[in-house]
Amino acid sequence: MRSYRTFKTALRALRRNVMRAALTTLGIVIGVAAVIAMMEIGAGSSAAIQKTITNMGANNLMLMPGTAASGGISFGGGSTTTLTPQDCDAILRDCSAVRNAAPVVRARTQVVYGNRNWVPSSIYGTTPAFLDVRDWTGLAEGETFADRDVRNANRVCVLGQTIVRELFEGQSPVGKVLRVKNVSFRVIGVLRSKGANMMGMDQDDILLAPWTAIKYRVTGASLANVNQSSAETSPSSVNSLNQLYPNAQLDFYPIPSAVQQADTPMPVRFTNVDQIWLAARSTSEIPLAVQQVTNLLRERHRIRPPALDDFNLRDMTEMTKVLSSTTALMTSLLLCVALISLVVGGVGIMNIMLVSVTERTREIGLRMAVGARPPDVLRQFLAEAVVLCLIGGAVGILLGRGASYVVTLVLHWPVQASLPAVAAAVLVSASIGIIFGYYPAWKASRLDPIEALRYE
Amino acid sequence: MTLIELREIRKTYYLGEVDLPVLRGISLTIGRGELTALMGVSGSGKSTLMNILGCLDHPTSGQYWLDGKEISTLSANQRALLRNRMIGFVFQNFNLLPRTSALENVMMPLSYAPADLSERQMRRRATELLDRIGLADRMDHQPSQLSGGQQQRVAIARALVNHPQVLLADEPTGNLDSHTSEELLRMFQELNRSEGITIVLVTHDPGVARHARQIIHIRDGLIEDGDTAFAAEPGAAGPGPAADSAGRADGGVA
Numbered sequence: 001m002r003s004y005r006t007f008k009t010a011l012r013a014l015r016r017n018v019m020r021a022a023l024t025t026l027g028i029v030i031g032v033a034a035v036i037a038m039m040e041i042g043a044g045s046s047a048a049i050q051k052t053i054t055n056m057g058a059n060n061l062m063l064m065p066g067t068a069a070s071g072g073i074s075f076g077g078g079s080t081t082t083l084t085p086q087d088c089d090a091i092l093r094d095c096s097a098v099r100n101a102a103p104v105v106r107a108r109t110q111v112v113y114g115n116r117n118w119v120p121s122s123i124y125g126t127t128p129a130f131l132d133v134r135d136w137t138g139l140a141e142g143e144t145f146a147d148r149d150v151r152n153a154n155r156v157c158v159l160g161q162t163i164v165r166e167l168f169e170g171q172s173p174v175g176k177v178l179r180v181k182n183v184s185f186r187v188i189g190v191l192r193s194k195g196a197n198m199m200g201m202d203q204d205d206i207l208l209a210p211w212t213a214i215k216y217r218v219t220g221a222s223l224a225n226v227n228q229s230s231a232e233t234s235p236s237s238v239n240s241l242n243q244l245y246p247n248a249q250l251d252f253y254p255i256p257s258a259v260q261q262a263d264t265p266m267p268v269r270f271t272n273v274d275q276i277w278l279a280a281r282s283t284s285e286i287p288l289a290v291q292q293v294t295n296l297l298r299e300r301h302r303i304r305p306p307a308l309d310d311f312n313l314r315d316m317t318e319m320t321k322v323l324s325s326t327t328a329l330m331t332s333l334l335l336c337v338a339l340i341s342l343v344v345g346g347v348g349i350m351n352i353m354l355v356s357v358t359e360r361t362r363e364i365g366l367r368m369a370v371g372a373r374p375p376d377v378l379r380q381f382l383a384e385a386v387v388l389c390l391i392g393g394a395v396g397i398l399l400g401r402g403a404s405y406v407v408t409l410v411l412h413w414p415v416q417a418s419l420p421a422v423a424a425a426v427l428v429s430a431s432i433g434i435i436f437g438y439y440p441a442w443k444a445s446r447l448d449p450i451e452a453l454r455y456e
Numbered sequence: 457m458t459l460i461e462l463r464e465i466r467k468t469y470y471l472g473e474v475d476l477p478v479l480r481g482i483s484l485t486i487g488r489g490e491l492t493a494l495m496g497v498s499g500s501g502k503s504t505l506m507n508i509l510g511c512l513d514h515p516t517s518g519q520y521w522l523d524g525k526e527i528s529t530l531s532a533n534q535r536a537l538l539r540n541r542m543i544g545f546v547f548q549n550f551n552l553l554p555r556t557s558a559l560e561n562v563m564m565p566l567s568y569a570p571a572d573l574s575e576r577q578m579r580r581r582a583t584e585l586l587d588r589i590g591l592a593d594r595m596d597h598q599p600s601q602l603s604g605g606q607q608q609r610v611a612i613a614r615a616l617v618n619h620p621q622v623l624l625a626d627e628p629t630g631n632l633d634s635h636t637s638e639e640l641l642r643m644f645q646e647l648n649r650s651e652g653i654t655i656v657l658v659t660h661d662p663g664v665a666r667h668a669r670q671i672i673h674i675r676d677g678l679i680e681d682g683d684t685a686f687a688a689e690p691g692a693a694g695p696g697p698a699a700d701s702a703g704r705a706d707g708g709v710a
Binding site: 370372 | 507510512513532533536537539540541545547551553554555556560564565567568569572575614615618
């Protein structure tokens with residue numbers, strides 16, 4: 001009841017000088033509006049930046065075969081072949097932190113169309129999941145290959161923009177047939193342009209095809225396989241058209257020789273892939289994904305504790321660092337701007353409240369004469385400052401929301417409504433009212449009623 | 457019956473190294489239901505005495521009983537409470553809140569009253585008072601829209617709103633023309649007679665003081681023996697011209 005009355009008295013006192021109250025609170029209004037608008041635009045841009053960086057592959061993990069070493073001499077990454085497509089399936093099935101995974105078989109060779117040729121920096125044999133892993137869904141033209149194409153090792157491919165430019169000179173490549181190391185592939189889709197990655201490599205210089213097609217039709221003949229009976233895949237008879245018509249039939253389940261079985265008591269890996277690309281569900285789940293994948297693969301590859309991993313798991317630490325530091329920098333920058341503008345607004349309030357106390361000295365004297373105690377006077381002036389700040393805060397919130405709405409509408413900047421910003425603005429404006437209103441109110445309450453009544 | 461009793465009230469202001477005695481030992485009593493004028497030229501100390509009577513200030517020494525309670529030793533907060541309950545003030549320059557309606561001006565002291573009245577009760581009480589002083593149709597007017605006499609009547613309504621025991625009027629007619637002054641003073645007399653409110657008028661104008669039933673003259677911080685000769689104390693001064701006066705005033709010790 002009493003606080004309600006104090007509040008009403010404060011409102012009444014402010015209403016006596018509406019113009020000045022409005023101008024006084026303008027500092028807070030602008031401050032809070034700036035905070036809200038900045039926070040919302042900042043949150044929006046931050047989300048947009050995060051999305052961009054995620055698109056660059058910040059959430060990606062790359063699983064590579066381990067290093068072979070002999071007599072203390074390392075043969076370098078990828079010198080053993082330990083990863084299988086089945087590993088990829090198992091990861092998808094068992095690791096909850098992994099959103100998607102795709103095996104990759106790499107090749108580097110010439111691509112020919114008509115009288116033009118080009119050597120793409122990446123020829124990836126993979127599964128349709130690859131595009132999801134790389135956040136590259138949505139093609140510019142045509143469609144991507146399906147799981148069926150992977151199972152049948154169909155000779156279809158999807159091209160990046162660079163290859164299209166180099167080979168097709170502005171024509172639509174969809175439906176055309178090009179040759180990859182003399183094996184014909186039909187182009188069924190064109191990827192959207194993705195530009196260069198952080199290292200400056202052109203990501204559009206890419207050819208995607210079912211990994212089975214790349215492995216068995218393009219590289220199969222040349223790349224000997226450790227665990228498989230290489231004798232079967234390598235040409236045993238002379239066949240000059242070997243590249244165009246492979247004499248070895250595609251065989252998913254090669255029967256190991258007796259010697260091989262004796263050498264490797266472990267189940268035979270039927271085939272292997274060069275890499276497995278993984279996408280974590282979110283940046284924060286990367287460590288969990290690493291742990292889950294490591295545990296799973298150690299189990300699948302039967303590696304006991306003293307032995308080292310036969311694979312390498314790499315995350316994009318650099319990118320995730322950029323991501324988190326960008327967000328942190330953005331937040332602290334906005335906080336600084338917010339604080340400065342609010343302090344300026346608060347000083348404005350204190351200034352006017354001091355003027356108001358001087359101007360209303362007689363009123364204070366009168367109120368004391370009719371029985372207002374010093375705490376009553378203190379409360380009244382404090383209430384005025386707080387009411388002023390709260391009204392300013394409320395108007396500021398509306399103005400800030402409006403401003404960010406206009407920014408979205410006009411500039412098409414991403415904006416994210418932020419409830420914490422609103423709560424903080426209310427809290428901060430109330431505390432500014434108390435902090436900067438306290439001194440003038442205290443001064444008012446310390447007035448001597450006799451002096452105050454006589455004040456001219 | 458005594459409402460106000462002062463004994464040996466002294467007030468000295470310390471201005472740096474110089475002591476400035478303003479009241480030099482004032483003793484007086486004012487009975488309940490009395491209409492007293494406190495007269496003196498400017499600088500005589502009558503305003504200081506008025507401040508002490510109004511519990512706005514406390515004396516340097518001496519005792520002050522208001523309604524049987526010693527109050528010269530009360531704290532600032534206790535005095536504020538006392539002012540709110542017991543004393544109504546009327547000022548020379550009205551001291552109404554600017555840009556605030558007459559009704560709200562009258563209601564203002566109620567918000568500091570310890571008895572927590574509802575908004576409606578407060579409004580009703582203020583309306584009644586404004587009605588009684590003949591400003592029922594001016595309730596929503598702001599002070600700037602009222603004449604001086606009307607403003608002073610609003611101020612009187614404000615002073616009466618808490619049902620005080622004493623009404624202290626400091627040069628209430630100082631800013632008014634003679635006709636309005638006359639009306640106002642008659643209103644004071646009327647209030648005194650019908651409501652039995654004790655009124656103390658502070659003035660330098662003998663024409664105003666004439667309306668009082670008892671006049672106390674102050675000069676140089678002392679009460680002058682003069683036309684207030686009625687002695688409440690046995691064995692004191694003899695009868696004077698204002699025989700109907702119930703008050704008593706005697707000269708202080710220098």
